[in-house]
Amino acid sequence: MHRKKYTVDELVQNPSFRQMVKGTASAEEVSRWNDWIEASDQNRAKARQAISEIAGFEFDDPARGDVDEEVEWSRLYEATVGKSDTKIQQQYIQGRDSSAKWWYRVAAILILGSIIGAGLYLYPETDKVSTGVEQITREQTVRTDSGEQKTIRFSNGSKIILNSNATVTYSLGLLHSQTIEVTLEGEAFFDAESKSGENEPVFAIQTPDGTIRDIGTEFLVSVGDDYSRVILQEGTVEVTPREPVNEDRRIAVQKGEMLEFNRSEVLKKQGVNATFYTSWATGSMEFDKTTVQEFAGFVEQRFYVEVQVADPDLAEIRIDGAVYFKSLEGLVRSVSDIIKIPVYQSEDRETVYIGDKVGDPRTEQ
Template sequence: MADASFRSWVKNNDATAAAFWESWIERNPEKLHMVEEARGLLEMMDFNPGGPTEEEMKEVKGNIDRILLQIKTEYIAPERPVRRIKKAYYWAAAASILILLTAGWFHYIYNAPVKVSTGYAQTKQVTLPDNSKLILNANSTITYSKNWSNSSAREVWLDGEAFFEVAKAPHSAAPKFSVHAGTINVDVLGTSFNVYHRKGNIAVVLEEGKVALENNTNHQREIMQPGQMMTWDTHTFNRQPVNTALYTSWKDKRLVFENKPLSEIARMLEDNYGYRVAFKKKELETLRFTGACSTEDINILLANIKEVFELEIIRKDTTIIFQ
């Protein structure tokens, strides 16, 4: 709300503003529900990905501000006498506020963002509003709008890792499907792909179909083909052919490694399982391992690494030490 006194009371817990509004409510108890709804709407007006857009809510907020200011000026200004107005005008103003608040509230609820997260060593299957499917890897989060329409892109925000199977857009949803991973946007038209976004590192592996990657800072854009991996190194995209199964096997609860350095396996243990991994000797990080195990039994992976390289592996609470 633009009204400084009302905003100071709700947002900043200002003592003077609080005293003013609480005193006014005591004198006008029948208007408490109007104030509470206005207060609730103001507290909900944080714009989140997938929620109502700033343009959509600006008009609603402006109308509420105008009516609140008018009522405050004509009814409750302490420095001037209270003027009587016609009951019809009062009820028209009150009805306008309630209509605007209700419209804004339902618009927010309808488009409220949905947030789905996984813990360490946990994966989760998610069905999106257009019936696209995704599998969320461990220690990851996605955010998307509760309802999708044909007036805006189907959008998902990812922090972590997820495998997507994008459905063709139904008539009620836009054809464009986008995954936002840090500074990179992945634009899709029906395909299967894996997106990795952790600690500033971004990698996309395309299993089938076609995707376009775009950096939203310099707008560099690249088209991917199946069997490729694209990474971003803060300046440009890097493309390479890959065996996609090595990067997507986790969705089937399998970890598959092919000539993978122990440093990368350590990073996976930290990202997906919450371990802190240390190497007693720097050269151990460069040892390359080939093997597979279940995502649900890391003990087998560690036992295999220990046997292959004849290492000692010490586990204490959430710490793993290779030596």
């Protein structure tokens, strides 16, 4: 194995490597991976990056001279792996070079994450702290420019899709069950993968107006100047205004509901077609007896264009079904196919026409 070349992606997908990272591999597997890691600096760098993606944290090589590393890691071992019946034995740590010691020290932390604090590793017997291994509880910030979208994927299967001109700052713990703390400016779509039996929400989103917690769901959060908005596509979320009038002012939002709130109260709560609002992130939109007029209003709001319905009678036509699209051009083409009526854009792309407009030099999409 030690001569085989792996990419980071291959390591992340390798079942044996994943078992080793999670502390469930056999002693023989751990030994084989150790030989591979020791083979080169490149292998060690790839292993560290792969572990970061699998386990959700980063670590630094403990090459500092300000602490007795052997003593500190020995104490960490006794507090974690040494107390369990894991197959990784202490003798693997003894008699190896620094790279091997580094690896098994990391393995000790991977097996028992319950002693992990906020970015620091605390030993239960004392107040001493070791910072040689650094968890990604420090904040990570992602920004988007105009016309840009970005997707943040997490090892538990959850993701955040950031809309244009938005900023998200997040921090996460080592364990998959730990809540991902998020601060949002702008708009983002959240897809929270939650396993049955887990009590903690996947995301806790902070806005200037309050906190939004999910319960295994898909939802959109938009932050405006004076209020925040939640639109729920699947599942349930719980909203707590930052300065509620009542002491325990938690508001439940159900599938297909939109909630707008400020720091102290609910401004609006109503049923909506959630896919109208989330379609920029999911690429799909569902219609259930939706009128052409309602569709026109959505297009104006989401794409910042003017929509003209050529004939007032067309405004009451109802649309059923679902469409999949990647752009406004694709959306108008799909809707035109459904209602069997021309839907097209002007040459400058600033106006959408529904129905024939006499004298308009259109280009059908």
